[in-house]
Amino acid sequence: MPELAAFRASARALWREVRSDARPVIAPYPERGPAPSWKWDRPVDLLVGRALAGERPAMLARAEAIAEAAEALCPLDDADLDARCAALRVRLMRHGLSDPALIDQCFALIREVTGRMLGMRHFPVQLMGGLVMVEGGLAEMATGEGKTITALLPAITGAMAGMPVHVFTVNDYLAERDAAKLRPVYERFGLSLGVVIHGQETPERRAAYRADVVYGTNKEITFDYLRDQTALGPKRGAARRVMRDLFGDRAREPLIMRGLYFAVVDEADSIFIDEARTPLILSAEMPANDDGLYLAALELVRQLEEGRHYRIREADRAVELTERGHRVVAELSEGLPQTRWRIRQAREQIASQAIAALRLYQRDRDYIVAEDKVQIVDESTGRVMADRSWEGGLHQLIEAKEEVELSGTRNTMARITYQRFFRRYLRLSGMSGTVKETAPELWADYGLKVTVVPRNRPNLRRDRGHQLHADAASKWAAVAEAVRTVREEEGQRPILVGTRSVGDSEAVAAALDRVGIACRILNARQDAEEAEIVAAAGRIGAVTVATNMAGRGTDIELSKEAHAAGGLHVILTAFHETPRIDRQLEGRAGRQGDPGSTQAITAIDDELYALFAPRAARALKASAKAWPIEGRPANLLRRWAQGAAERRHAASRRQTELSEERLQKTMAFSGTA
Numbered sequence: 302m303p304e305l306a307a308f309r310a311s312a313r314a315l316w317r318e319v320r321s322d323a324r325p326v327i328a329p330y331p332e333r334g335p336a337p338s339w340k341w342d343r344p345v346d347l348l349v350g351r352a353l354a355g356e357r358p359a360m361l362a363r364a365e366a367i368a369e370a371a372e373a374l375c376p377l378d379d380a381d382l383d384a385r386c387a388a389l390r391v392r393l394m395r396h397g398l399s400d401p402a403l404i405d406q407c408f409a410l411i412r413e414v415t416g417r418m419l420g421m422r423h424f425p426v427q428l429m430g431g432l433v434m435v436e437g438g439l440a441e442m443a444t445g446e447g448k449t450i451t452a453l454l455p456a457i458t459g460a461m462a463g464m465p466v467h468v469f470t471v472n473d474y475l476a477e478r479d480a481a482k483l484r485p486v487y488e489r490f491g492l493s494l495g496v497v498i499h500g501q502e503t504p505e506r507r508a509a510y511r512a513d514v515v516y517g518t519n520k521e522i523t524f525d526y527l528r529d530q531t532a533l534g535p536k537r538g539a540a541r542r543v544m545r546d547l548f549g550d551r552a553r554e555p556l557i558m559r560g561l562y563f564a565v566v567d568e569a570d571s572i573f574i575d576e577a578r579t580p581l582i583l584s585a586e587m588p589a590n591d592d593g594l595y596l597a598a599l600e601l602v603r604q605l606e607e608g609r610h611y612r613i614r615e616a617d618r619a620v621e622l623t624e625r626g627h628r629v630v631a632e633l634s635e636g637l638p639q640t641r642w643r644i645r646q647a648r649e650q651i652a653s654q655a656i657a658a659l660r661l662y663q664r665d666r667d668y669i670v671a672e673d674k675v676q677i678v679d680e681s682t683g684r685v686m687a688d689r690s691w692e693g694g695l696h697q698l699i700e701a702k703e704e705v706e707l708s709g710t711r712n713t714m715a716r717i718t719y720q721r722f723f724r725r726y727l728r729l730s731g732m733s734g735t736v737k738e739t740a741p742e743l744w745a746d747y748g749l750k751v752t753v754v755p756r757n758r759p760n761l762r763r764d765r766g767h768q769l770h771a772d773a774a775s776k777w778a779a780v781a782e783a784v785r786t787v788r789e790e791e792g793q794r795p796i797l798v799g800t801r802s803v804g805d806s807e808a809v810a811a812a813l814d815r816v817g818i819a820c821r822i823l824n825a826r827q828d829a830e831e832a833e834i835v836a837a838a839g840r841i842g843a844v845t846v847a848t849n850m851a852g853r854g855t856d857i858e859l860s861k862e863a864h865a866a867g868g869l870h871v872i873l874t875a876f877h878e879t880p881r882i883d884r885q886l887e888g889r890a891g892r893q894g895d896p897g898s899t900q901a902i903t904a905i906d907d908e909l910y911a912l913f914a915p916r917a918a919r920a921l922k923a924s925a926k927a928w929p930i931e932g933r934p935a936n937l938l939r940r941w942a943q944g945a946a947e948r949r950h951a952a953s954r955r956q957t958e959l960s961e962e963r964l965q966k967t968m969a970f971s972g973t974a
């Protein structure tokens with residue numbers, strides 16, 4: 302019976318929509334509840350994540366068909382194209398994202414509009430990446446494959462269907478750059494675009510979140526969510542929000558965001574994995590109360606001896622006082638005026654933090670001192686984390702060590718881990734060049750399935766291997782020599798030298814200066830000139846020395862002559878704790894089928910080997926007959942150390958999540974959440 306068939310079809314469509322949250326939800330602040338629906342047992346989830354990751358040829362074929370259909374839009378005049386966009390918006394509003402044919406039509410229109418506004422039409426592989434994300438998945442697209450314009454596909458489609466969309470970037474520079482570049486495309490579709498960056502006041506942020514699509518960093522958007530949670534107070538149920546929306550809560554300010562609907566996360570592994578080891582804590586600064594505690598603590602611990610009074614676990618950034626250490630701290634603090642010294646736990650905590658401040662946190666690696674302030678540098682992005690501070694008195698101890706003005710201590714108002722925050726989006730999606738190896742964890746923690754998208758053109762980048770030197774001095778000399786050789790023997794190709802810290806970037810610049818080569822430095826101290834340094838880095842003869850600021854997301858465009866000379870040459874001067882960050886840096890060369898090359902020059906006393914493979918490093922050093930060491934032994938040491946570091950970080954992420962779970966339970970029990 303046709304009626305029955307129609308009924309079945311509509312019931313199926315309805316079910317699909319309900320399951321996939323495909324329609325706009327008419328709720329005041331949509332977000333998912335804290336319990337994820339895909340969860341089994343963690344080991345099972347990890348296996349499922351691994352099994353689900355892979356290629357999807359049928360999806361690539363669908364993307365190719367979209368690209369072909371989009372060619373038919375080329376002859377349309379502008380008015381016709383705009384009319385089609387407007388008509389499609391009405392249909393998407395009505396049907397949401399449940400109809401694949403509407404999504405395909407929308408993608409074809411986005412491709413054509415992007416072609417007219419930016420001069421780039423999406424390749425089929427980019428359309429495939431967009432399809433993965435509209436479905437709520439994670440697309441692995443290699444570095445340089447054009448993820449910036451790929452983000453337009455899910456963001457515009459979701460926004461046309463009436464969903465507020467948040468596009469996450471790893472730093473403010475990229476949020477502003479991408480928004481400025483893509484704004485004409487969004488506007489052509491009649492969509493508004495907001496940007497949230499550090500330093501904006503609340504009314505400005507609120508206005509940005511009213512836009513159809515918002516670009517911002519994970520930190521800014523998560524903190525805005527925490528601010529809303531604090532404003533909602535302990536009873537943050539849906540009923541309270543409806544009441545607040547209907548009748549207003551005149552005593553309070555309106556909320557900042559409109560809820561968590563659709564997230565498109567660029568550089569997803571950086572946000573979901575690398576940054577997920579520490580929870581985000583929203584805190585209020587208390588007035589500075591300098592009673593001399595921090596200086597006294599530094600003074601006291603300077604009298605202690607490592608091994609006898611305390612032990613340091615550098616890889617975990619942890620300090621442990623020994624039995625003797627406990628006794629000596631008690632003795633030395635007797636008679637000190639501050640009350641903290643009277644309480645055993647408080648006394649030992651401040652002493653351990655003071656040791657950490659002196660021994661574990663280094664200037665120009667973990668932080669810089671600028672404008673008379675201690676500013677934390679995020680190693681994975683190479684950038685200053687403005688207005689961030691370490692907890693538990695550590696920040697003030699470092700300020701006391703650096704002899705700058707002490708800031709106030711901070712009181713926690715709300716906290717959340719990225720694992721918990723992103724799970725609250727009704728639809729979560731993302732992309733990155735380096736996600737496949739983290740697929741099990743991404744499924745287990747975020748319910749995200751990884752799809753590998755093929756490259757548009759074959760990769761022409763060549764790797765020239767890895768040299769391991771006996772010490773830092775010979776490493777810097779070898780780096781300078783490698784730069785000189787490439788410049789002189791390979792037609793002045795542009796060179797990018799990547800370093801792990803501000804201090805190292807300056808050491809390379811000094812080594813280059815000794816051989817008479819001028820360079821530009823891009824690090825947390827030079828961030829104001831970033832756009833200009835990046836723009837010049839792909840020209841013939843350019844030598845750029847950079848921290849990870851020139852890593853993820855940085856697009857170094859080659860000049861014609863640089864392309865002809867062989868493209869960008871990237872030199873890594875130290876490996877990171879995860880090979881994904883190394884691959885991101887290498888990925889600045891050989892983009893979109895461009896020529897390019899990479900090489901690594903490291904030293905056996907590099908932090909990675911010293912912390913994560915100390916015995917193997919010592920054994921290799923003892924048995925070395927000649928330096929530098931190349932080939933298999935050098936690569937084995939690297940793999941060994943990075944494997945140990947990755948295991949340690951995975952355990953630490955799990956630990957963060959478990960402690961957060963425990964904390965949430967305790968707070969619920971005591972009635973504060």
Ligand SMILES: Nc1ncnc2c1ncn2[C@@H]1O[C@H](COP(=O)(O)OP(=O)(O)OP(=O)(O)O)[C@@H](O)[C@H]1O
Pocket residue numbers: 421422423424427442443444445446447448449450734853854855856858888892893
């Ligand atoms: N469809 C296209 N047609 C022509 N050029 C394109 C196209 N898509 C991207 N590009 C160009 O490719 C380069 C790389 O793009 P983009 O920076 O977005 O890559 P990415 O995948 O985000 O890289 P990363 O992984 O390093 O962040 C840019 O110069 C961009 O203009």
